[in-house]
Amino acid sequence: MTSTWFESADDAAGRLRAAGYLTDDATALTAYLAGALEKPLLVEGPAGVGKTELAKAVARATGAELVRLQCYEGLDEARALYEWNYKKQLLRIQAAQAPSRGSDATWDETHDDIFTEEFLLTRPLLSAIRRDDPTVLLVDEVDKTDVEVEGLLLEVLSDFQVTIPELGTVTATRRPFVVLTSNASRELSEAVKRRCLFLHLDYPDAEREREIVSSQVPGLDDRVAAQLVDVVVRLRELELKKAPSIAESVDWARTLIALQIGDLDEATVARTLGVVLKHASDQQRAIKELKLASG
Structure with missing residues (x-):
């Protein structure tokens, strides 16, 4: 599927300006290429130079929905990708075993019943992958997470897909425009960098x-x-x-x-x-x- 975010670097500069974000030539070019090549964009630089605002401006300029994953120390898969609604699952199990049903459901039947869409709680990464409408996925301050969290990103950044063992693999029908921001508090893995275009933002002149x-x-x-x-x-x-x-x-x-x-x-x-x-x-x-x- 082809997705047109910007027609050219000049188009990116003009539309971002209209959305309230003034770019330099490098930023406009990289924003255009991120959309044209459908590659995640890693934006690095000191705090307060407009890294997060760039992702917001892309969403405003293109009319896309912004999905934000705010990174922090201790972030895990349940908060980044998905988790199961355990309380609702427990209630369904209890209901399945209740005598009023007339016959007890087998465990296999109950298992298949509780691991369905009805019980799935989607988090930002999975939400962005599953959306059919244009979406900007902002992974903000990725350098604040543990190194292990980068592994969660690799499948998303490589193939734009997420594997849920109970349901199978969810593949994006429309690739989101992905922006990862980093204050460079630690070095990101080469595996993550290899999958991204890179833009360094500093304070403007x-x-x-x-x-x-x-x-x-x-x-x-x-x-x-x-x-x-x-x-x-x-x-x-x-x-x-x-x-x-x-x-x-x-x-x-x-x-x-x-x-x-x-x-x-x-x-x-x-x-x-x-x-x-x-x-x-x-x-x-x-x-x-x-x-x-x-x-």
Whole structure:
């Protein structure tokens, strides 16, 4: 089956822009190729550079449904693929053995009855595989999972299928657009990487970040936008626990609009740092290193 997500890299750039996501050339090209080649896309980079938002934007731009698997330490097959509704199965077993039935059902009959679609609880990976409509599957922060979880992904990423021992193999009739994100907190296996296209996202340059902020915050004065981005760039150069994300730059711009601030002077920067820096030590370092006024 052929699935047209984007007609070209230029089409991807234009439609993603219309969906509120400004891309560079590499991102637009890779997004196009991920759809054209039906290959999963592994997006790696620091937190807050728009990795997750890219998957959301693809869904918005193409009218697809977004299915998200949020990864975390301890994630297992039951939460990623599927599990059986054990409580409902137990009730069915008890009902099958009840004297009121007139005759006891054999175990084989009961077994075949309880391992059916009625008792299957689908989780994100299986849900995305089974959907007939266009679907974007977001496997978010895959580097936070245990190494064993990557094994669960391999069958999905290789053949877009899931094997359920009791029911057989479920194969996708329409391949989803798959985006895996990673903050590079650990190295992913070569087996997973081999199955994916790769895109590294970093913080945008000042010009593109100004464009992003201005597009997200209508009414922001161009001079204030330039001042804001200049400060954000300087903050990212410091050794902070958490550098400001693009989303936090946008939040800061909205804060300035709400406060009706027409000039981002040092005192205002110091007073509103809590919008972009969420650790007290980071705020103290910023005030000291950037020689900001304290009030």
